Amino acid sequence: MPKIAAMIAGFFAFASLAFGQALAPEVKQFVEVNAPVVALTHVRVIDGTGAPAREDQTVILANGKIAAVGDASTPVPPNAQVRDLHGYTVIPGLVGMHDHLFYPTGDGIYGEMGFSFPRLYLAAGVTTIRTTGALETYSDLEIKASIDAGAAPGPHMHVTGPYLEGKGTWALQMHQLSGPEDAVKTVNYWLDEGVDNFKAYNFITAEELAAAIGAAHKRGAKVTGHLCSIGFRQAAELSIDNVEHGLLEDYEFLPGKKPGECPDAKPEDAVFMSKIDVNAGPVHDMILELVQRHVAITSTLPVFEEDAPGRPSIEPRVLDALSPDARDQFLRNKVRRGDTALLRKRYGTEISPWTAGLKKEMEFEYAFVKAGGTLLAGEDPTGIGGVLAGFGDQREVELLVETGFTPVEAIRIATENGARYLGEADRIGTIAPGKNADVVVIKGDPSRQIEDIENVEIVFKDGVGYNSTKLIESVRGQVGMQ
16 A cells, blocks of 8 residues: 555656646536546446456546556545545546547538537547548548647547548549559558548458558558458458458358459348358358457447337437437438338338348357457447437447447447557556546446446546536537538
8 A cells, every 4th residue: 555655646746746738718618627636436447457347446546647546445645636436437438449520411421520529529438539531631630639739629539541442432522542552642641641540441442452551551550441342351361450340341241242343232132141140151260360360340339220220219319419400311311210111112021131130240249259359349420320429439338238248348348449459558448557547437337237338427538527418518409510
């Protein structure tokens, strides 16, 4: 204990002199706790390592760092701001690994939610995001700069470069690469501009992907992919670092899939993928190859869940955040997903294959982790418009528990795993002395009832505690507009 006391005293002495980033009034209005030293006492700790929750703990935050974590006998520094958190839990800040700043506004066009989304991510306890594909990369970079300067509220951001897309794309907002040289030029240009990772997309060629990966790796950046023309196994052979979404987006197993081509979606494809065997044969071999080559998979279960009729139940907080037009569009989309006449016309049955498809994706992700794979957690706020910044990250953790992971395992996937992939495990992702004071105060016990992860009250980022309710209320009716 004397060692802990000395450590805390050292943190406290430095904190008293050095604490405090200058925050603009626009940010200060959301701040609930802003003191050199904060003591969170009598709180349950889920530390992000997968270890069991620890009861009646004291967490000391000083100078934007975690100074100490211990039992109730841990000394509280004099003049610390004390928060008695009986009945509360603290977890590490979530690390959202598929968290765009854009949202579907209709007709295949996506609008930048530079005002609402950073606030919602932070409000939900997501203290670090990877944008994982950008349509307005300069906007993302400027938003990051504004947040870092204390001029706007939001999470720490890892900005992804523009999508690395090949010829034939359906997306009007994406540049189509003209070949490997263009891929290298694009990667180097955007690394110079300040992005730190890239995402390959549906129609990229193997030559373009190989060139992009080589250029990125040469400068210490990583490449992930939402792929179609290229299967996961081929991408792994090309040394990709990460693949997005999972089995339901790996079209290499579809009958008739030709090398280098992204097939047009057909109703029977969804049916086929919902029945595929993940524990034997080609899919199992693919899992083993990804594990062997250390290729991570990003889980985005919420965006798949939207396609399953009746899932999830419509949340008032989602409807409250949406603009009137976005709300109407989302509700119309939800009705279509459960329209039995449309299902019968498209699939020949009134039962959507996406219900079974969601379960199959869960089965695949569980098998991947049990085989030794690294699973990351994201949300992907696209689809039919019901997956919103931050709320979707919380739902992802809940769905991981439905997949078969324990609550503490699911929280580890959504915190420590993302931190390790980003190369920031020494700074974020777990609750331990010396780490950033990025922690989330939750009413309840998500280690027993994972839905409590939605009960966020205070989000500490760099030691400053933000009021979740105020952040959410500030964007009421704004998603879909800004």
